[in-house]
Amino acid sequence: MRFTPTELTEAELRLQQEVREFLAEELPPGSHEPCLGMAARKDKDFSLKMAERGWVGMALPKEWGGSDRTAVDRFIVVEEMLRWGAPVGHHWVADRQTGNVILKFGTEEQRERFLPSICRGELGFSIGMSEPDSGSDLASVSTKAERASDGWIINGTKIWTSGAHENDWFVCLLRTSPMEDGNKHAGLSQLLIDLKSPGLEISPIPFLDGSHHFNEVTFNEVFVPDTNVVGDLGMGWHQNTTEMAYERGGPDRWLSPFSTVEQLLREAHGTELENAVTELFGELIARWWGIRNLSLSVARLIDTGEAPSVESSLVKEMGTRYEQEVVEKLVHLIDLEYSPDSESLFERLLSQCVVTFPGNTIRGGTIEILRSVASKGLKGLPA
Amino acid sequence: MTEDSLVDPLVTETAHRLLSEICDHESIQAAEATGQAPEIWNAFAETGFPWISIDEDAGGSGGSLLDALEVLRLVGYHAAPIPAAETGILGGWLLANSSQELPDGITTVVPNGRENVTGSVSGDEVTVTGRALRVPWARVAERIVVPLSIEDQTVIASIDSAQCAIEPMTNMAGEPRDTVTFENVQVPLAIAAPGIDLEAFRFRGALSRAALMAGAIEKMSQLTVSYTNDRVQFGRPVAKFQAVQQHLVWGAQDAALARMVAETAAREAARGTAQFEIAAAKLVANQAAARATKACHQAHGAMGMTQEYPLHHLSRRLWSWRKEYGSDAEWSSWLGKIAVAQGADQLYPLVTGGSAVLN
Ligand SMILES: Cc1cc2nc3c(=O)[nH]c(=O)nc-3n(C[C@H](O)[C@H](O)[C@H](O)COP(=O)(O)OP(=O)(O)OC[C@H]3O[C@@H](n4cnc5c(N)ncnc54)[C@H](O)[C@@H]3O)c2cc1C
Numbered sequence: 001m002r003f004t005p006t007e008l009t010e011a012e013l014r015l016q017q018e019v020r021e022f023l024a025e026e027l028p029p030g031s032h033e034p035c036l037g038m039a040a041r042k043d044k045d046f047s048l049k050m051a052e053r054g055w056v057g058m059a060l061p062k063e064w065g066g067s068d069r070t071a072v073d074r075f076i077v078v079e080e081m082l083r084w085g086a087p088v089g090h091h092w093v094a095d096r097q098t099g100n101v102i103l104k105f106g107t108e109e110q111r112e113r114f115l116p117s118i119c120r121g122e123l124g125f126s127i128g129m130s131e132p133d134s135g136s137d138l139a140s141v142s143t144k145a146e147r148a149s150d151g152w153i154i155n156g157t158k159i160w161t162s163g164a165h166e167n168d169w170f171v172c173l174l175r176t177s178p179m180e181d182g183n184k185h186a187g188l189s190q191l192l193i194d195l196k197s198p199g200l201e202i203s204p205i206p207f208l209d210g211s212h213h214f215n216e217v218t219f220n221e222v223f224v225p226d227t228n229v230v231g232d233l234g235m236g237w238h239q240n241t242t243e244m245a246y247e248r249g250g251p252d253r254w255l256s257p258f259s260t261v262e263q264l265l266r267e268a269h270g271t272e273l274e275n276a277v278t279e280l281f282g283e284l285i286a287r288w289w290g291i292r293n294l295s296l297s298v299a300r301l302i303d304t305g306e307a308p309s310v311e312s313s314l315v316k317e318m319g320t321r322y323e324q325e326v327v328e329k330l331v332h333l334i335d336l337e338y339s340p341d342s343e344s345l346f347e348r349l350l351s352q353c354v355v356t357f358p359g360n361t362i363r364g365g366t367i368e369i370l371r372s373v374a375s376k377g378l379k380g381l382p383a
Numbered sequence: 384m385t386e387d388s389l390v391d392p393l394v395t396e397t398a399h400r401l402l403s404e405i406c407d408h409e410s411i412q413a414a415e416a417t418g419q420a421p422e423i424w425n426a427f428a429e430t431g432f433p434w435i436s437i438d439e440d441a442g443g444s445g446g447s448l449l450d451a452l453e454v455l456r457l458v459g460y461h462a463a464p465i466p467a468a469e470t471g472i473l474g475g476w477l478l479a480n481s482s483q484e485l486p487d488g489i490t491t492v493v494p495n496g497r498e499n500v501t502g503s504v505s506g507d508e509v510t511v512t513g514r515a516l517r518v519p520w521a522r523v524a525e526r527i528v529v530p531l532s533i534e535d536q537t538v539i540a541s542i543d544s545a546q547c548a549i550e551p552m553t554n555m556a557g558e559p560r561d562t563v564t565f566e567n568v569q570v571p572l573a574i575a576a577p578g579i580d581l582e583a584f585r586f587r588g589a590l591s592r593a594a595l596m597a598g599a600i601e602k603m604s605q606l607t608v609s610y611t612n613d614r615v616q617f618g619r620p621v622a623k624f625q626a627v628q629q630h631l632v633w634g635a636q637d638a639a640l641a642r643m644v645a646e647t648a649a650r651e652a653a654r655g656t657a658q659f660e661i662a663a664a665k666l667v668a669n670q671a672a673a674r675a676t677k678a679c680h681q682a683h684g685a686m687g688m689t690q691e692y693p694l695h696h697l698s699r700r701l702w703s704w705r706k707e708y709g710s711d712a713e714w715s716s717w718l719g720k721i722a723v724a725q726g727a728d729q730l731y732p733l734v735t736g737g738s739a740v741l742n
Pocket residue numbers: 126127128129130131134135136137159160161162163214359360362363364365366367368369625
């Protein structure tokens with residue numbers, strides 16, 4: 001494990017500047033209600049505008065509509081979007097992981113069918129992994145795909161499916177052959193499934209604050225053609241593990257409360273509160289600077305062709321805990337009874353952080369599971 | 384990465400090898416008992432390591448500040464009981480930047496913390512008076528360097544240790560942090576080069592501690608992974624227990640974080656004043672040290688509480704270094720003022736750009 005310090009090149013700094021100018025024009029501070037990280041609003045027009053700049057699916061090859069940019073370039077765009085609280089929800093999953101999965105494991109036909117429209121910011125994807133009886137123990141999924149002519153018939157239930165009610169497609173991890181000899185990692189496959197398929201039913205599971213974020217998706221004899229199988233039959237577990245690696249260690253794992261903190265500074269300006277929060281701001285920016293450097297070094301490592309899975313697990317585990325720590329520090333310091341309908345934007349955001357951030361250390365694999373993954377890669381004293 | 388931001392790999396390799404040979408558990412323990420480690424120092428000094436980054440013309444060993452900080456990181460990693468920072472990038476730096484001779488032996492420096500030392504200039508001499516607290520290894524130093532601010536000028540007094548009264552004191556790791564009394568000591572007047580003042584010295588001190596701390600946390604984390612894989616309870620290595628894995632992961636994160644911030648601050652300090660990066664690095668290292676010592680001790684059980692087992696060489700140093708050249712409060716308030724002055728719109732550009740956006 002080694003996190004090598006890195007820094008942005010001239011060209012990368014220009015990209016950063018370009019993104020900042022774009023955001024200042026599209027979403028001038030004060031003109032929009034900032035989103036809290038990746039749980040961002042879906043705003044298809046905004047996604048289309050980003051795509052016009054080449055900032056959706058940007059690391060995908062040009063021949064599929066991407067921009068052939070690096071993981072670091074994508075890091076820069078994502079970090080600026082998130083710290084601004086931009087509404088990146090529509091293209092989020094496709095940009096972060098599904099595009100990569102289709103590129104890496106998909107057929108030529110699937111690449112042609114999906115990648116250009118992902119890169120145009122048109123298609124929204126969900127993630128179809130969890131089931132009622134399979135959370136952390138994901139390999140135990142039991143939703144079945146059974147052979148039919150030219151395709152598969154699906155029966156079962158996926159759960160916690162964020163945005164299924166608004167998105168177009170999802171990649172599902174399904175059991176395509178029965179479990180044998182207790183080897184639960186075999187017999188799983190990934191299928192691309194249209195969320196508008198006949199027999200597929202999407203029911204909201206109200207989020208704790210009453211909002212509509214995730215869903216239960218039930219399959220009742222849903223037909224999926226052979227052409228929608230991603231990669232090789234039975235290789236679903238391996239592919240899914242690779243997909244999860246794209247989820248980890250990026251700015252979405254440590255920037256979620258930033259716009260709240262920034263708004264506090266805006267509202268405290270010139271008031272007594274400014275003195276009270278000074279030391280806290282020192283602490284927060286120092287740690288953000290440190291964590292950002294770790295996360296950036298992971299992106300740089302990916303660009304050298306490495307798969308830094310231990311490093312990215314460490315960053316995600318640390319970053320999501322840090323997000324919660326930031327909120328706790330704000331709560332501790334701010335002597336106010338904030339609420340979701342406060343007049344102050346800061347107070348509204350803080351209430352939202354308090355209520356929704358417990359999920360940050362759960363989604364995409366809990367921190368407990370991440371620790372097991374990461375600790376296996378730790379090295380002791382050199383021999 | 385440009386050339387100027389790379390450490391010479393030969394420096395890493397030779398310093399690591401040498402320190403592994405000369406700093407074993409017994410010799411560190413012995414140094415604590417006697418308050419000195421002449422064998423370790425002599426072997427280390429013979430290679431010229433203490434004077435890296437000081438020009439050869441000025442009596443140093445040449446090389447870059449990055450190389451010097453890499454050596455300090457390894458000094459921290461091996462818990463080497465020697466005044467490497469004081470002789471080199473602190474005291475040696477002040478001497479070289481006031482055109483004064485570097486001694487062959489140990490140099491130490493009066494940290495500008497709570498001491499009460501004053502100087503008065505008459506003609507081409509300065510007279511130093513007062514009592515300096517917590518001066519590292521003063522008892523074995525040949526020279527004691529005192530940076531003084533006198534009427535808008537920074538005066539660097541280089542004092543023969545024989546001219547001072549030295550009372551032995553220690554830090555929590557048993558390293559010498561002596562009380563030094565100067566009674567009207569007269570030395571030739573030497574003015575520091577432009578840009579070298581008490582503030583710059585404070586930052587440089589923090590930079591030195593961040594490098595030492597990064598090394599110590601990394602070693603502590605590795606030691607903990609090794610120990611918990613060897614120690615068997617309930618029929619298996621305790622590292623297999625999830626509760627213990629949490630300590631291992633948290634320790635490794637803080638080791639990575641502390642090293643990242645120290646190395647990033649070092650890179651920037653080799654280019655400019657790097658005040659943001661140094662302040663942030665020291666603050667992050669302080670907090671990483673607090674968390675990592677807790678996690679690593681917990682994972683060791685009672686063994687970590689003994690003198691016989693080496694964990695304390697690292698943890699006690701970290702608890703001491705955390706308070707040297709800037710506590711959490713000092714640096715968070717320094718950084719906080721900068722952040723507040725930048726304002727909301729410039730807050731994130733400060734996180735990404737650091738000192739570059741402040742100039
Ligand atoms: C906001 C949000 C959005 C989500 N969106 C999606 C989505 O779009 N698509 C999707 O597929 N899923 C989604 N999820 C589900 C998420 O992936 C799961 O919640 C997660 O994998 C954990 O599964 P679980 O909730 O069933 O918890 P469980 O697995 O039941 O875990 C309960 C507790 O036990 C602990 N635990 C379980 N096993 C172990 C073990 N072996 N060792 C130690 N501790 C253990 C867990 O860490 C946790 O603390 C979302 C979750 C959240 C919170």
